[in-house]
Amino acid sequence: MQFKQIVGQSAVKQRLINSVKENRVSHAQLFLGPEGSGNLALAVAYAQYVSCEDKQVDDSCGVCSSCRKYMKLAHPDLHFSYPFFAKHKDDTALTFIEQWREALLANNYLNLDGWRGYLEADNKQANINIAECHQIIKKLSLKPFESVYKVLILWLPEYLDKEGNSLLKIIEEPQPNTLFLLVAQNQDQILNTILSRTQLVKVPALDYEDIKTYLIEHGQTQHAAEEIAYLSNGNMAEALSMTDQDSSNYHQLFMKWLRFCFGNKGSDVIPFTDQLSKLGRENQKNFLRYGISFVRECCLLSAGAGNLVHLPAAELDTAQKMITVMNMAQSEAISTELEKAHYHVERNANPKILFLDVSLQLIKILHFKTFPQGAHYIPN
Template sequence: MQFKDIIGQEKVKAHLIHTVKENRVSHAQLFLGPEGSGSLPLAVAYAQYINCENKQENDSCGNCNSCRKYAKIIHPDLHFSYPFFASHKEDTATTFIEQWRNSFLSNPYLGMDVWRNSLEAGNKQANINIAECHHIIQKLSLKAFEASYKVLIMWLPEFLDKEGNTLLKLIEEPPENTLFLLVAQNQDQLLNTIISRTQLVKVNPIDKGSLVEYLISEKNLTNEKATQLAYISAGNMQQVLALLAEEGGNSHFNLFVQWLRFCFGGKVLDLISMVDEDLSKLGRENQKSFLLYAIQIIRDVILFKEGVVNLVHLPQAEMSFVEKFSPLYSTEKLEACINIFEKTCYHIERNANPKILFLDVSLQLVLLFKH
């Protein structure tokens, strides 16, 4: 994985490269960014750059022995830890390394749902268990085989429970030339004892410009569709990939406007027909994206209503809708609308019946806008 393969994140890339050039590589770093932001591929590209045998000005060479092994995730001094679904108490991340390689190489922006689906999870809970912690200590106590640094990349350390305290001494005083890169999504779920021992690398969602450019050049999308996918996903590449995989990431604007018109007019029969023929047939990922799109549009309506127009960046059709809709309802009602959409998205993720769910939401909106 090279920096050039990662969408956007130019400031983070420049910072990471600078730490290597200035010989200020911290032995324990926390890459903190939301799902689909690229924090995991950034950590891998950083490790590859550090161990590259022929570093270029702004990236690893991609051709040396080290880079070739990194590209296949088979370098003997590159170790991964991640949540898994243990069948036996002695299971460790290494038990699932082939599935991990396949998942990462096919999609470096993978989220927990994608990883779970690649394993036989059953009803088991994902975690990073005590056996894995002991295995990490054992692996990192050995000398490097061939690289300058031994690197451990731990994806989603949020799944470490109190067992994570076993690693504290190793993180604080690691063997020479050992690098810990923790890749997390939610700081609130991390052990404070681990946070205090790491240097933070903040990774933001992918900026819309870079995402649109990538979708046009690499996925052959039109500018309109790429712009809408970037808008719906809010910089989450995993969400974009899920939408592209399911019915090509359909446009939601016209459907959303028609749905709201029926809700505002209290046209229950039309709503029943729309739920039955359109909304319930979108498929789970597109239902989620439709609701995320609805949330984003209403948030832009609130921004426009409150006079923060410079933060609203929409195509002409959506902008016209926002302008016309913003004076019709109070901010309180618009916030209540967002709350309804967020709860519905939560239930969609848990496989609620879409016909019942969207009809219920529609009726809630009818009541909300009638009063």
């Protein structure tokens, strides 16, 4: 994998390249970034650059023997560790290496849900077990086979339990020319004993423009790209997932829903909830996520923070009109109802009943200007 295959993150890429040029390669590094930021892809591209036999100014060459093997994730000095759903207590990451290569080659922005789809996970919990920790120690105890560096990329160390303490010695005192790259999303869930032994590489969420440009270059219309980039909130894994869903215009659907509820048009609301119930679970989640994001932007506009709003021009115009008939208290109450609905959709609630119930709550808030029992909103 080369740096040029990774969307955005130019500052992080340059920092990584400079560390190699200036011979400042730390033996243990933590690539910390939110889901969909590309931190896993950056770690792989960095490992490929370190091992490249003909390094270019801003990337690995992509054609030398080492790069060709890295592009297939099959270099003898490249090792991976990751959470898996063990069937037997002696299962390790190596048991699932073929599925792992297939998953990562298919999607540079692999997340745990995507990885689960390549395995027979059933209801098992993902983890990195003690057998895998022993396997890591064994791998890193050997000298490099072909390259200058032996590299181990550990994805989601958050799934290391106390067994992770068995890795402390190999992290702190590795064999010469060993590179240990951890790729994480949540710093608070990593063992402090491991965290303190690594050099931090912060990877921010992707920019809206970077995601939009990528989607347009890969066949999305400008409108669809803008909507998906906005909804994904810097998460490329989410953005790619949305491109696989039906190309619904969430903005028009959401505005239609609010208009029906504002006008208390029961004859329109009921067939509309039927329509929403047939969207499919992922589209329902995306639709609700869009609604939550749109209402949040309306709150920012109401608060006079228009400079923080990131809506496409047409939707910004709609939002400016919306805040003339929907005050801050109503916006907050609507957002809460949508968040609760999203929670229940994720847990397979009956969509027809769910969307009808939410519609009734929105009618109370928008038409009758009353709030759900137990809510603590102060109307303007």
